[in-house]
């Protein structure tokens with residue numbers, strides 16, 4: 001279908017808006033020590049309440065937009081991680097949580113690990129920490145969502161100082 | 177306005193079509209917000225269901241291998257069509273039903289079941305073990321709550337002496353609340369509605385902690401969006417039906433809002449109170465207590481009617 005330019009732009013804006021406001025997540029443990037996973041689960045509890053940002057944990061990779069991945073990716077988990085990633089429909093994003101997910105962390109150099117999620121699948125956001133606090137995880141996800149904003153709206157794209165809990169600044173951010 | 181124009185308007189805009197979809201999203205939001213508040217959370221923002229819907233529409237639709245592609249793509253459409261069609265026979269928003277004929281109660285109840293049936297078929301269509309288990313559970317649950325729910329809605333119909341939803345609603349409006357005289361029917365209808373919508377504690381068919389997402393595991397994008405919207409639409413229609421039958425009718429929009437939102441509050445409280453039932457517990461609950469009790473009440477009603485006692 002051919003739409004006028006303005007309509008098409010509006011449609012793209014609408015899609016971006018919906019994407020930013022409704023990121024559904026799936027959680028994958030690629031061989032972490034479980035510390036990060038406990039923190040992710042803590043993030044999903046009522047104490048931090050991710051539903052106010054539209055984030056929902058989904059069971060099926062087919063429903064998810066964001067793959068939250070922990071651990072250094074062991075050889076056993078490698079194939080599964082790739083398969084889970086490929087089962088997700090486009091557009092999809094990956095968040096690597098914890099030092100292990102970034103470089104291998106405590107397990108770096110072990111004979112059985114791939115030393116980080118980005119050695120296996122492309123990663124959009126890294127959240128450091130061993131394990132990162134729930135606040136840090138929320139901050140990381142909100143960074144990811146801000147990076148989806150069209151450039152004209154995200155003015156301070158590289159210097160986001162949103163408080164992930166109150167979302168006070170900037171006003172237009174997703175952390176509201 | 178010509179008759180055709182009027183039919184098309186009521187089909188597509190109000191009270192069917194767009195208006196029902198918008199109401200479905202709003203009610204879904206209220207439901208989620210209430211549950212969140214009961215769990216001491218902040219809860220979603222007001223546009224959350226809309227954002228979810230648009231996002232799902234804009235996503236890639238993965239069509240898995242080993243399925244019937246036509247069925248895969250059209251089952252969601254049929255499901256939502258069924259749900260939207262049933263809105264035409266129900267006094268939505270407190271206005272008269274768009275169409276009515278004798279027996280439309282039965283037709284409406286079957287139209288409302290199409291969504292569940294389609295969900296079950298959609299799950300059985302794909303070669304995914306989680307979907308198939310989900311489909312089995314969906315259909316099992318359909319068989320367990322459908323009969324009690326139907327019987328619970330027949331109570332007011334017998335009292336009013338008509339199978340026409342509009343007539344029953346008028347009867348309910350002009351008489352004291354039927355909920356008082358038929359408390360069992362009211363309870364069964366309300367809980368049956370929760371079973372129909374697969375809300376907790378009856379969410380075994382889509383238990384995400386056991387079987388991924390049940391029958392809809394393989395659906396992404398458009399199909400999933402339509403199934404979700406269909407369920408929200410059914411939530412509004414179901415609430416309207418129960419309010420119209422048991423809570424003294426929905427004569428005007430204000431009453432409609434007050435009564436359906438009151439019911440929604442009860443449903444949200446029940447959702448956050450109870451943990452998920454196993455599928456055999458669900459079936460047991462419905463057939464051992466629900467169906468028997470409501471059948472008993474129905475027999476009493478028929479007997480009273482037969483002996484000419486005013487009810």
Ligand code: SF4
Nearest residue numbers: 032035098099100130
């Ligand atoms: S980053 Fe630390 S807490 Fe997380 S998986 Fe690695 S070792 Fe465990």
